[in-house]
Amino acid sequence: MPELPEVETVARSLRPRLVGREVQAVETSGLALRRPVDQRALRKALVGARVDSVVRRGKYLLFAASSPTAGAQLVVAHLGMTGRFVFADHDAPVEPHTHARFLLDDKGPRELRYVDARRFGQIAVYPAATAERSDELSVLGVDPLEPAFTVAWLRAELATSRRDLKSFLLDQGRIAGLGNIYVCEALHHARLSPRRRADRVTSDAALRLHAAIREVLETSIANRGTSFSDYVDADGELGSNQEALFVYGREGERCRAPGCRGTVRRIVQGGRSSFFCPVHQR
C-alpha cells in the first residue's frame, strides 16, 4: 500500500534513470484507472518531451517534462493501492494489468511501465502553469516532511477539528501523505488513541504526535518502505519497514512499546482498520 514513504522511495528509484530522458511514444491500455487515462493528452504533452524532474507531493508522483511543441508539462500520478512503475526493455513481455507504457530514448531502459491490478491509481497530465489548480493538487494539505509542517501548525489544525484522530490524520486536505499504516504507527508512537477527538489533544500530546509522524515516515523511508504484498520500487526491490511496525497488522499480538503488557486491538473507523494498544494509547 503505497503511502508517503513508499512513493518517496519510488521517486528516488525512478529519478536517476528517468531524468534527462526523452519520451518517444506513449501507449495506454484503454482501461480506466480511478479516472480515465487520456492517451491523446499524454501523447500530445509527452512525445518528444524531456523529463526534467521526478518529485513526490503527499502520495502523488509529479513528473515534470518539457516539450518543444507543448511546453512545460506536469504528469500527476497516484499509485492507488497496487500501482507500480517499472522499467523494462521495449521487447520484454508485458505483464498483466499494464496500463501505460512510456517508450524512452536509448540512454537507458527503453520503457517505463505503469502496472496496477486494482486500477485505483491515476495518471493525468497538465500544463505546468495550471497544474497547481488541478483537482488532484489543489486540495492537498501540508506535506509532513516539508518545513511548513510545524508543531504550531499542527496544534492550530487540531484545534479546528472535532473528528477523531484517525480520520483527521488520514485527511489529505490537512496532512498530505499519511495512510492507514503510518497513521496507526504514528498514533502508537505518540501514545494517542485513534478515537481521541482532534480538538482534545493537549499541547504536549501534539508535540509528541508531530515528532511521531516525522519519525515513522523517516524510519520507513530509510527502510525503503513497507512491503506487505504489492509494493516494490522502480527497481523491483521490496521495502523492509514491515519488520519495524509496532501495531499495524498485529491484532491480538503483544504491544511492542517498551514495558507495555497490552495487546494490539483492531477496530474499524470510517470503514478502515485501526490497530492500537488500548493500554498505553489514550
Place this chain on the structure above:
DNA sequence: GCATTACCCTGAAAGC
C-alpha cells in the same frame, strides 16, 4: 461540518 455508506477493482484468504 461530520459520519456513514457505497463504489471502483482484483487477488488472496477463508469458508463450505
Place this chain on the structure above:
DNA sequence: TGCTTTCAGGGTAATG
C-alpha cells in the same frame, strides 16, 4: 479439490 464469499484499502461521491 474446487467453488463461492469475504475482505483489504485510497479516494470520491452520495446521503443523512
